[in-house]
Amino acid sequence: MSAEIKEKTMTTNVAILGAGGNMGRRITRGLTGNPDYSLRLIERGDRGRALIAEAGNTHIEQTEGLAGADVVIFAVPDKISRHVAAEIIPLLDAGTSILFLDPAVIAAGRVEERSDINCFVVHPTHPPLYGLLGEADADARRDYWGGGLAHQALVFAKAWGDDAASDGVEALAMAMFAPITRSHRITVHQMAMLEPALTETLANGCVAIIKEGGERVVASGVPEEAVRDFLMGHLQIGIAIIFEQLDWKLSEGAALALEKSKSELFREDWHAIFDEDRLQASLRAITGGD
Known part of the structure; x- marks a missing residue:
């Protein structure tokens, strides 16, 4: 053939x-x-x-x-x-x-x-x-x-x-x-950088933490519907601004909170998820370990 x-x-x-x-x-x-x-x-x-x-x-x-x-x-x-x-x-x-x-x-x-x-x-x-x-x-x-x-x-x-x-x-x-x-x-390697590294590891990890944060706010006594409406609306506008889908800028307060969040929420070397050894370790785990 x-x-x-x-x-x-x-x-x-x-x-x-x-x-x-x-x-x-x-x-x-x-x-x-x-x-x-x-x-x-x-x-x-x-x-x-x-x-x-x-x-x-x-x-x-x-x-x-x-x-x-x-x-x-x-x-x-x-x-x-x-x-x-x-x-x-x-x-x-x-x-x-x-x-x-x-x-x-x-x-x-x-x-x-x-x-x-x-x-x-x-x-x-x-x-x-x-x-x-x-x-x-x-x-x-x-x-x-x-x-x-x-x-x-x-x-x-x-x-x-x-x-x-x-x-x-x-x-x-x-x-x-x-x-x-x-x-x-x-390339196959580029595709692996997209998934699992960029999407499954980084993006899904961030989204899961956001969801957990919302649950903690609800547990503190804020009504669940208010939390969901406020969070979903701010997720949409935040993504639109940060990914430049909207001709708008974060407020000074929001920009300051964003900059501070990086050091409080993330390790300085978070981007190591894209390094070859870390990427291969993730790929091997996904495909059944060693």
Whole structure:
């Protein structure tokens, strides 16, 4: 099988590993009915198979599903993805492309490179904070995760393999996470800096502390609804100002409190989360430890 991009008139055979899981079913919904792709839904778990059947689809046994597959998508949890990869990759035809939905297992060096196949990684950005305001449909404005209603972007990386296969796999990624505004081609290492370091470690950590702070204020006796209204409003305006989405500035008092907060709330070396050793430690923990 050639690794060259197929003509648009040809159907790409796509095998989805873990097709009965949350991400597997999301991908299936995105690709179902698209004439460019023929889906092979591979699922070992009874619960996952039942969910596939509930959606009106049929699972296929692994051997049959992998035979002649053009692209194999690893829609499996990070902790087991390296083990699944070790089993699956030796079974693939030369020229097959594999697609991971998170950079962790590849960035951590957990998957042994096979030179005659192509390896890619993709991850959706999720609908952007202020982008949701531009969605015409009310349900789309509440599609925070990116379930197929609201627009989002992608980050896409080639780990190894034939550059000629990149366009076709990227197009597949855009179809399965549609609607997509744009796809950013970056490296696997850059993707790992985005997740887990920037988003899961830094951003989620800050947001979790903010939530905890709100809970402490409620516990002190301030009415919960007042706390929530005040905090959510200030989160919105604070993010808009700091990320320069609004032609406005923080008040002098707010700016002073912000500057003081850095030394009181954060270690001076907080940015070490982006250092290679810390990043690798995080990636290895996510993918099942040592």
